[in-house]
Amino acid sequence: MRRERVADDIYVFTSELYAQVTAGLVVTSAGAILIDTLVFPEEAKAIRQFVEQRLNTKVRYVINTHYHADHTYGTCFFPEAIVVSSALCYEYLKTRGQVGLERTKQRTSALQEVTLRLPTLVFESGGMEIRLGEKTLELRPSPGHSDDLITVHIREDRIIFASDTVMPVPYFVDGRYDDLVRSLENLRGGGYENVVQGHGEIILRGEVEQKLEEDLQYLRCIREHVEHAIHQPDPQAYLDTIDIEKCGKSRIPLNGEVQKLHEANLKALLNHYQAMQKA
Missing domain, CATH: 1.10.10 (Arc Repressor Mutant, subunit A)
Incomplete structure (x- = not known):
């Protein structure tokens, strides 16, 4: 797993085991917020070890940006955290997520430890804010890749975790083409310092608008x-x-x-x- 520091107190973890999927960590004086959790137990546990042993803090919140396994399976390794998602993500995890996990365990021995942990704090349409310490996280609906997807914007740092709305190639098979177009258009002109893709490399400030235009094209x-x-x-x-x-x-x-x-x-x-x- 690769770890990058994109601000003094914001980290990005990129899996080396599955499709370069990413997770984010926002560290505050009142604890940490984890944005997605990767898929394999060894990487999720490594994140927890980094937080608790290297940073000497605890993960207070885990945000599930959408229900897909590569973003949520590690949630169970943070049992003390409040798990946050959209209401639709909760429903998808409870239904599709449980069925998918049972099937996946039958063919993947490395996931035998994984249990499905459902969100405990959910919101309906319109998004929500989480304020912890000196950080404000804005959770915004961003359907297209999947109907339940949200992005997470750290207001003070102007860094957005775009989840799978932004990927090396836009992907809408589990969502809707028109929704993804609108969600990408909504990201334009945001003045972001960085855009963290759901998979792959971080997009830097000077590259953001070009990347969004290329995706729309x-x-x-x-x-x-x-x-x-x-x-x-x-x-x-x-x-x-x-x-x-x-x-x-x-x-x-x-x-x-x-x-x-x-x-x-x-x-x-x-x-x-x-x-x-x-x-």
């Missing part, structure tokens, strides 16, 4: 290709010729996994358009 590109594909004799065969680089993205990030995400995006959007044609 990618989404426009795949939409255009899908709209063309539905008029072809074999839409999927046409889309199979559209690799990620034809839509302006590199295939290198996340050890090449972005190409698979791209292919899944195209298939999901094609299915959506075909369903609308039949309706």
Whole structure:
């Protein structure tokens, strides 16, 4: 696991075991707030050890940005923390999350210790604020990657943990294309010092607006290709010729996994358009 310090009291942890997924730590005089928890027990435990032994403090809150396993499985290793999420994230964890964990344990021995810990402090639409010590965290709905996703903005530092709203390639298979476009547009002009992606490298201040525009351009590109594909004799065969680089993205990030995400995006959007044609 890689640890980076992005401000005097803000850290980013990047998994070396699964898809470069990230978690964040905000340290205050009154304790710490953990934003997502990674997936494998050994990395979640390493975060806790760092907090308690190196920083000599405790995690007071854990924020689940959305219900996906790679962001929530480590929550159970912080049993004394208040777990915060949207109400929809709570419902998804209680239903989809529990079923998914049971299936995953059957094929992944490294996750046998994991138990599902449900949020204990939830909010409806509109977001909420958490004030701890000298830090204010603004939790804002940001659907698209998934319907329940939220971002976390540290007001005093102008650092935003964008979760999977911002990734090396936008990904909406478990959410909605139009929602993701709106959520990315809502991030523009935010004046952020850093944007922490849900996976991959941190986006620095001078790169943020360009990154957001590139992501929106990618989404426009795949939409255009899908709209063309539905008029072809074999839409999927046409889309199979559209690799990620034809839509302006590199295939290198996340050890090449972005190409698979791209292919899944195209298939999901094609299915959506075909369903609308039949309706």
